[in-house]
Amino acid sequence: MKREHDATGVLPVWQSSEISACAMDLPRPIPFSSAQAEDSDAYEWMKIMLDATPLCCTVWSADARPIDCNRTSATFFELSGKQEYLDRFYELSPEFQPDGRTSHEAAAHAIAQAIEVGTLTLEWMHRKLDGEPVPAEITLVRVRHGDGYLVASYMRDLRETKARETRLQEADERLRLVLDATPLGCTLWDTDSHIIDCNDAAVRLFDLSSKQELMERFYDLSPEFQSNGRNSQEQADEYTRQVVSDGQVSFDWMHQKLNGERIPAHITLVRIEHGAKVFVAGYIHDLRQIIASQTEMREADDRARIMFEATPLCCNFWDESLHNVDCNQEVIGLFELNNKQEYLDHFFELSPEFQPNGRRSDEMALEYVQQAFRDGRIRFEWMHQKLNGEPIPAEITLVRVKYGEHYIVAGYTRDLRETKSMLSEMREADERTRIMLDATPLCCNLWDEQLNNIDCNQEAVNLFELKDKQEYLDRFFELSPEFQPNGRPTAEMAAEYIHQAFRDGRVRFEWMHQKLNGEPVPAEITLVRVKWREHYIVAGYTRDLRELKASLAEMREADERTRIMLDATPMCCNFWDENHHNIDCNQEAVNLFGLKDKQEYLDRFFELSPEYQPDGSLSRDKAQIKINEAFTTGRVRFEWMHQKLNGEPIPAEITLVRVRRGDHDIVAGYTRDLRELKSTITLLNKLEKIAFTDNLTGAYNRHFFLEHAEKEYRKCLETDSPMCVIMFDLDFFKVINDTYGHSAGDVILKEVTATAQSVLRPYDLLARYGGEEFIILITQTSLGAASRLAERIRRKIASAVFQYRETPLRVTISLGVAEYATSDESFETLVNKADKALYKAKHRGRNRVELF
Numbered sequence: 001m002k003r004e005h006d007a008t009g010v011l012p013v014w015q016s017s018e019i020s021a022c023a024m025d026l027p028r029p030i031p032f033s034s035a036q037a038e039d040s041d042a043y044e045w046m047k048i049m050l051d052a053t054p055l056c057c058t059v060w061s062a063d064a065r066p067i068d069c070n071r072t073s074a075t076f077f078e079l080s081g082k083q084e085y086l087d088r089f090y091e092l093s094p095e096f097q098p099d100g101r102t103s104h105e106a107a108a109h110a111i112a113q114a115i116e117v118g119t120l121t122l123e124w125m126h127r128k129l130d131g132e133p134v135p136a137e138i139t140l141v142r143v144r145h146g147d148g149y150l151v152a153s154y155m156r157d158l159r160e161t162k163a164r165e166t167r168l169q170e171a172d173e174r175l176r177l178v179l180d181a182t183p184l185g186c187t188l189w190d191t192d193s194h195i196i197d198c199n200d201a202a203v204r205l206f207d208l209s210s211k212q213e214l215m216e217r218f219y220d221l222s223p224e225f226q227s228n229g230r231n232s233q234e235q236a237d238e239y240t241r242q243v244v245s246d247g248q249v250s251f252d253w254m255h256q257k258l259n260g261e262r263i264p265a266h267i268t269l270v271r272i273e274h275g276a277k278v279f280v281a282g283y284i285h286d287l288r289q290i291i292a293s294q295t296e297m298r299e300a301d302d303r304a305r306i307m308f309e310a311t312p313l314c315c316n317f318w319d320e321s322l323h324n325v326d327c328n329q330e331v332i333g334l335f336e337l338n339n340k341q342e343y344l345d346h347f348f349e350l351s352p353e354f355q356p357n358g359r360r361s362d363e364m365a366l367e368y369v370q371q372a373f374r375d376g377r378i379r380f381e382w383m384h385q386k387l388n389g390e391p392i393p394a395e396i397t398l399v400r401v402k403y404g405e406h407y408i409v410a411g412y413t414r415d416l417r418e419t420k421s422m423l424s425e426m427r428e429a430d431e432r433t434r435i436m437l438d439a440t441p442l443c444c445n446l447w448d449e450q451l452n453n454i455d456c457n458q459e460a461v462n463l464f465e466l467k468d469k470q471e472y473l474d475r476f477f478e479l480s481p482e483f484q485p486n487g488r489p490t491a492e493m494a495a496e497y498i499h500q501a502f503r504d505g506r507v508r509f510e511w512m513h514q515k516l517n518g519e520p521v522p523a524e525i526t527l528v529r530v531k532w533r534e535h536y537i538v539a540g541y542t543r544d545l546r547e548l549k550a551s552l553a554e555m556r557e558a559d560e561r562t563r564i565m566l567d568a569t570p571m572c573c574n575f576w577d578e579n580h581h582n583i584d585c586n587q588e589a590v591n592l593f594g595l596k597d598k599q600e601y602l603d604r605f606f607e608l609s610p611e612y613q614p615d616g617s618l619s620r621d622k623a624q625i626k627i628n629e630a631f632t633t634g635r636v637r638f639e640w641m642h643q644k645l646n647g648e649p650i651p652a653e654i655t656l657v658r659v660r661r662g663d664h665d666i667v668a669g670y671t672r673d674l675r676e677l678k679s680t681i682t683l684l685n686k687l688e689k690i691a692f693t694d695n696l697t698g699a700y701n702r703h704f705f706l707e708h709a710e711k712e713y714r715k716c717l718e719t720d721s722p723m724c725v726i727m728f729d730l731d732f733f734k735v736i737n738d739t740y741g742h743s744a745g746d747v748i749l750k751e752v753t754a755t756a757q758s759v760l761r762p763y764d765l766l767a768r769y770g771g772e773e774f775i776i777l778i779t780q781t782s783l784g785a786a787s788r789l790a791e792r793i794r795r796k797i798a799s800a801v802f803q804y805r806e807t808p809l810r811v812t813i814s815l816g817v818a819e820y821a822t823s824d825e826s827f828e829t830l831v832n833k834a835d836k837a838l839y840k841a842k843h844r845g846r847n848r849v850e851l852f
């Protein structure tokens with residue numbers, strides 16, 4: 001690095017030996033005068049340029065010290081002059097740059113780099129003396145100076161650029177809004193014929209699903225060749241070039257949908273300059289409607305022409321310059337002429353020179369026509385004549401008619417000679433049109449652009465129970481209440497809708513009409529814009545919604561009936577939609593859980609089950625699985641644990657059934673409260689007990705014993721397994737009764753039963769066989785084991801002390817044991833054998849066991 005400024009005696013800090021001690025000190029700028037004193041080639045030239053530059057420029061020495069600047073720099077940073085700029089240069093950047101490096105370090109690095117590469121652009125954060133940050137873009141340019149280099153820096157304030165970018169972005173957004181709001185299909189192109197954007201209307205026009213699809217397939221949206229035989233792509237490129245140079249170009253274009261359906265269109269391309277860029281916006285006017293309406297118009301025109309020609313009156317037209325411009329066929333016939341031209345040429349000869357009142361025909365004629373232009377309509381008697389002079393007394397009606405932007409006067413000449421026949425013919429023609437309008441089964445009326453209601457059909461008269469059309473037109477504003485149901489003034493809303501129809505072509509809305517007696521007539525109105533010569537009118541079709549509403553009411557009633565039935569169902573019901581939302585329930589569901597109302601049921605549904613089901617599954621998971629299953633299989637039944645809000649459990653059985661509702665499925669859930677079932681089972685158990693057990697002791701009764709024993713007996717026979725019967729009887733029981741009373745006897749009977757039962761195994765069956773006689777059936781057991789069991793019972797009872805009130809009582813029993821033998825004829829035989837053994841035990845002294 002060349003030390004060209006060493007002469008000043010100021011050494012750059014990083015070259016001094018004190019570099020480590022004052023590393024944070026910044027190098028001092030070289031005094032302005034000394035830099036000025038330098039003689040140089042490029043530098044001198046540059047200095048002149050510098051002051052003229054509207055950018056802030058600074059000149060740096062190769063060792064990164066600012067040595068000069070231009071005026072703009074001082075003004076930009078609001079300083080008194082160049083010297084202050086150079087003196088306070090290091091205050092014009094924050095200590096650190098946004099990338100974390102010190103400004104000093106970053107500057108030195110940048111200058112060094114510029115010297116190496118020649119030119120360099122970087123972002124820099126400046127700041128004004130008051131601290132206001134100034135984001136900047138700096139371009140450094142290496143400049144030869146003597147044998148070495150200087151560096152010039154040019155600063156561009158990025159705040160402006162940023163603001164412009166924001167403005168551009170905002171403009172972009174506005175553009176997007178405008179684009180999407182445009183009712184025409186729009187596309188946006190760059191100048192290389194690349195489509196870069198489009199609006200929703202364009203997507204709709206081609207029946208596509210997204211803008212993306214439109215942009216990707218745009219070239220499929222035109223046929224390969226246009227109707228002039230040229231390749232679409234080439235032709236489009238040509239138009240793009242044309243619009244870039246001319247600013248705007250319009251042309252007819254054949255588009256197509258992806259299915260090949262043609263869309264004749266009129267396209268306007270407009271060049272848009274957006275920021276520094278140029279775009280082309282394409283507006284697509286779908287001509288199909290226009291073509292259709294043009295065809296309609298042409299047809300209507302043809303019809304009008306035919307009607308005009310068919311009119312059994314002589315008609316002619318006068319323009320504003322009082323020229324007779326046209327006539328119909330009838331005129332030719334009336335005056336026995338050859339063609340219309342003859343009529344137009346000889347018009348003034350078709351009246352005698354003077355009218356019967358003595359005035360000149362041509363003068364009077366012009367006067368009348370003028371009067372018609374002025375007043376709109378005039379009727380008078382006129383004397384015509386054929387070319388041969390034969391007079392034709394006539395009645396002429398002149399009517400001013402709007403025609404395009406102008407007026408014409410139509411003249412209807414009635415040949416008074418044939419008045420009667422003509423009148424009837426006229427009426428017929430009129431009647432035909434009228435009949436057609438009146439036959440329309442909807443109430444129709446017509447509006448002109450001034451929002452005047454100009455005509456209606458008979459249906460409109462009928463709907464409002466009016467006398468005639470005139471009444472409809474006269475009292476139209478009484479046929480709606482002053483305010484519509486949404487609270488807005490009727491007149492205001494009507495005007496809005498009609499305007500909308502004129503603008504958009506079609507609008508449909510609900511409207512509240514009323515009869516003259518105030519009876520409301522809810523209606524649906526469709527307004528349609530119809531082209532009428534050069535103008536539009538709006539035709540309104542009114543659909544009486546009362547019938548619809550009545551059928552809705554019926555539907556609602558039917559719904560209500562269903563609801564009543566549902567609520568009356570003595571089972572708790574609820575409904576799930578496809579998204580597994582619980583959408584409805586019946587009253588029983590509310591009752592079951594003791595809730596306030598259905599809303600509470602629906603809102604707190606998930607609190608009506610514990611978190612986990614008894615099988616350990618999460619209630620929510622299990623519910624989802626079951627509902628899914630119902631949607632797929634149609635029906636599923638399972639047990640479920642519900643709970644009340646207070647946590648009281650409700651065991652339930654749920655049946656989910658898939659039900660079709662409209663065009664989709666729902667699942668209906670029926671919940672059976674198993675608590676009821678459980679109480680029924682308890683009751684059944686109770687009844688069973690009453691039927692099969694002995695009231696006093698709780699042991700099985702003789703009836704049950706015999707029935708059960710019979711079955712067991714047969715099983716033993718089949719399996720050839722051992723089986724025994726023990727019979728026992730209380731000893732001297734009569735004494736207990738006689739001594740302590742019957743109730744003491746009852747207590748003993750109960751205690752003895754319980755004691756015997758406590759010795760038995762669960763599958764041994766003990767029954768009270770008679771008053772104080774008991775019997776035990778012991779299956780799968782042979783005589784030895786049975787006798788040991790009998791002995792255990794005997795001992796336990798003999799050793800027991802039973803308490804009757806304050807009195808301790810003791811009893812003994814005698815037992816007889818018998819085992820089934822193949823010789824036994826029946827179970828009864830076995831019982832008899834045990835009975836005999838018991839008798840033996842009694843006989844042998846009681847309180848003992850005897851075997852048969």
Ligand SMILES: Nc1nc2c(ncn2[C@@H]2O[C@H](COP(=O)(O)OP(=O)(O)OP(=O)(O)O)[C@@H](O)[C@H]2O)c(=O)[nH]1
Binds near residue numbers: 729745749846
């Ligand atoms: N308290 C009470 N006594 C009953 C019941 N059923 C039968 N008895 C009595 O049982 C007694 C049976 O008496 P007995 O047939 O003479 O027999 P015993 O007094 O037990 O004498 P042995 O059987 O010969 O030892 C009678 O007094 C009956 O009234 C009953 O349900 N309750």
